[in-house]
Amino acid sequence: MNDSGSTPDTTVSGSTKERTAPSENLEIEVKFSAPEQAVAPGFDFVPGVADVEVDVREMSATYLDTEDLRLTRAKRTLRRRLGGPDEGWHLKTPAEAGRMEYGAALDEGLAEGEGAEAVYVVPDALLAPVRSIVRDHPLRPIARVDNVRHVSTLKNAAGEPIAEFCDDHVTAVSLLPGGEETSWREWEIELIGDIAGTPEGAELLERLGAVLGIAGATPSESPSKLATALGSSMDAAPLPPSPADLPEGTPGRAVVDALAANVAKMVEWDPKVRRDEWDSVHQMRVATRELRSHMQTFHGILVGDQLPHMESELKLLAGVLGVARDAEVVAERFENQLGRDEADVIDDEMREELVADIRRDYDRAHRRVVAALDSSRYLTLLDQLDELLADPPVNPNAAEDAEKAEQEAAERKAAEQSGVESADGAATSLDDADVAAEEREDDDELSSDETARRIVDESDAADAAFGSGESGDEAGASEEEPSESDDEPEARDAATEQVAEQAPEKKPEKATEKTPEQLRAETNAVLAIHLSKAFAKFEKRHRKAVECRDDRSIPVAEREEHFHDVRKAAKKLRYSAEAAQSAGMPTKKLYAACKTLQSSLGDFQDTCTARQVLLQKARRAHAHGQDTFGYGVLYQIERMDGLKALEAYDDDVEDVLKAYDKLESKMKKAREKAAKEAAKDAEKKAKRKK
Numbered sequence: 001m002n003d004s005g006s007t008p009d010t011t012v013s014g015s016t017k018e019r020t021a022p023s024e025n026l027e028i029e030v031k032f033s034a035p036e037q038a039v040a041p042g043f044d045f046v047p048g049v050a051d052v053e054v055d056v057r058e059m060s061a062t063y064l065d066t067e068d069l070r071l072t073r074a075k076r077t078l079r080r081r082l083g084g085p086d087e088g089w090h091l092k093t094p095a096e097a098g099r100m101e102y103g104a105a106l107d108e109g110l111a112e113g114e115g116a117e118a119v120y121v122v123p124d125a126l127l128a129p130v131r132s133i134v135r136d137h138p139l140r141p142i143a144r145v146d147n148v149r150h151v152s153t154l155k156n157a158a159g160e161p162i163a164e165f166c167d168d169h170v171t172a173v174s175l176l177p178g179g180e181e182t183s184w185r186e187w188e189i190e191l192i193g194d195i196a197g198t199p200e201g202a203e204l205l206e207r208l209g210a211v212l213g214i215a216g217a218t219p220s221e222s223p224s225k226l227a228t229a230l231g232s233s234m235d236a237a238p239l240p241p242s243p244a245d246l247p248e249g250t251p252g253r254a255v256v257d258a259l260a261a262n263v264a265k266m267v268e269w270d271p272k273v274r275r276d277e278w279d280s281v282h283q284m285r286v287a288t289r290e291l292r293s294h295m296q297t298f299h300g301i302l303v304g305d306q307l308p309h310m311e312s313e314l315k316l317l318a319g320v321l322g323v324a325r326d327a328e329v330v331a332e333r334f335e336n337q338l339g340r341d342e343a344d345v346i347d348d349e350m351r352e353e354l355v356a357d358i359r360r361d362y363d364r365a366h367r368r369v370v371a372a373l374d375s376s377r378y379l380t381l382l383d384q385l386d387e388l389l390a391d392p393p394v395n396p397n398a399a400e401d402a403e404k405a406e407q408e409a410a411e412r413k414a415a416e417q418s419g420v421e422s423a424d425g426a427a428t429s430l431d432d433a434d435v436a437a438e439e440r441e442d443d444d445e446l447s448s449d450e451t452a453r454r455i456v457d458e459s460d461a462a463d464a465a466f467g468s469g470e471s472g473d474e475a476g477a478s479e480e481e482p483s484e485s486d487d488e489p490e491a492r493d494a495a496t497e498q499v500a501e502q503a504p505e506k507k508p509e510k511a512t513e514k515t516p517e518q519l520r521a522e523t524n525a526v527l528a529i530h531l532s533k534a535f536a537k538f539e540k541r542h543r544k545a546v547e548c549r550d551d552r553s554i555p556v557a558e559r560e561e562h563f564h565d566v567r568k569a570a571k572k573l574r575y576s577a578e579a580a581q582s583a584g585m586p587t588k589k590l591y592a593a594c595k596t597l598q599s600s601l602g603d604f605q606d607t608c609t610a611r612q613v614l615l616q617k618a619r620r621a622h623a624h625g626q627d628t629f630g631y632g633v634l635y636q637i638e639r640m641d642g643l644k645a646l647e648a649y650d651d652d653v654e655d656v657l658k659a660y661d662k663l664e665s666k667m668k669k670a671r672e673k674a675a676k677e678a679a680k681d682a683e684k685k686a687k688r689k690k
Contacts, residue, residue, distance in 0.1 A: 024102055028201065033185075034212075042152075048200075052155070070137065078130070136379045145229055167185075241386040244389065251522075254579060321369060331361070545559075567602060574594035
């Protein structure tokens, strides 16, 4: 066992043992700096304190982190402590009312060897809450903290512990390059038991703090013992990747900021998904899909060979999250539907079986999600996203390329209206080609039938859906052709090659040669062009859905799928509007209108998925000779709810169209104004040259 305090060069990995849930404890404490000669006060006179027990503990803790101190910089601490009643592994993370402390027994991990041969194996369950931060990066000891602790346990009249006063005499050494040994004394007050997080607890902390102040203590300026131990040696550690600080008001900055916000959300929701917190799968799925949507919508602003790969990986991840989310929604719907009057004819036994069955589906889907989040493939993706944001491949010709793409789109639209002659003389429609491209679109949202199949699938096939070593394109090939975004793939490839040749990062958009107003106008013009492409897709899908809505020759499922396509297009348009709004474009009303439409169509899609799940379960029950009447009742309830959800469709779409028209009018005026100002500037420069 290596607890001697030597400075080992170690690698720390997750344990291969079966994962067990760590203990959890909300830690609410206050730290004080205490003079070395100060006399620790008593507390038996403080209101609420009836008894005090004193104990002395000797403890030694080794703190672990990555080379670039990812945990420490994120205000997390991971340690292995020997001595004291809570001997073991500890992880502390920020919480709303204090800090959450996770614990695991010493034997759930491993620490052995000395010096350069020392190895620490951290319990997997303890790493889970910070896996999205640590990822697969090696952990190593960064500090050792030895502490002689004089503990006063404060009890109430019932003899229950309510707080601890710790008089700590600390000797610590930083194991980072240039680290030194430090000694100090500090006092801590920590609430214990049910009083933590209550108004009574806050009042008790205030009283005890006042006592320590009288005894000569002052509030500690250091957030933790680790921070004090590391001191200035922390400054010498390398920094983890962070989003590039691109010039304000440029298209690249707007897109990078939007992508960075989504990546941060993924990292934030990761531990909550692992703990199966309510709505966590949904929120992480939203962040993943929004991130991918931004990459697709703003092709041409950021370019590079890595983007298609990341989009493909994000698609697979969102797909795994989506199955769990849909199973969760269906389970909630079933429970709600069973409480309606229309379902009164279903007997109690069938009710219980229906709910238990769909809950099993969700539990299985959630296990698949956790397996995906534990995979090296997912953790590598997070690193790749960080690298992309730290060194974004910004296209210096984004404005020119966007204008060219807009021109080509206008020409195609004109040709689409008249039709074009194919090579063999047959008339073809470019709209048909676009529809075919959309069928190949790299989208993570499945049809309601495919979603239902994956929800009820009890095989292990989905368990490796994201965790395998295949690339995103290879993994998706069995279900649909690996596709390019339908946002002009040829133009995208050309832009990628052009940027590779020109090395644009050296001169990002010539920002220093333009005024903030000119940069803003140019950025808005570029974003408006990308936004118009998202709107064109939305409008086309809307027309298709309306054309087929009342066509009885088309199967119901196919007609419903057209509305699902509209929802996906509205989602992309909404995400694009949000990114553009962050750059100063007036897209608030468009964003709101898209969100309303997306919500109502989302309700409709939920009913479609629920019906397909019911249909598949009914068929399976029938094959086993079971009663299927209850499935039929719920199926009809879902059908009626779906029709009701579509009642607002026309009005909601009209709001989107109006919002976009107003936005387009505003942006046209802004472009005209910018053009006039640019002409004036050019005229002034010409006069000065004369």
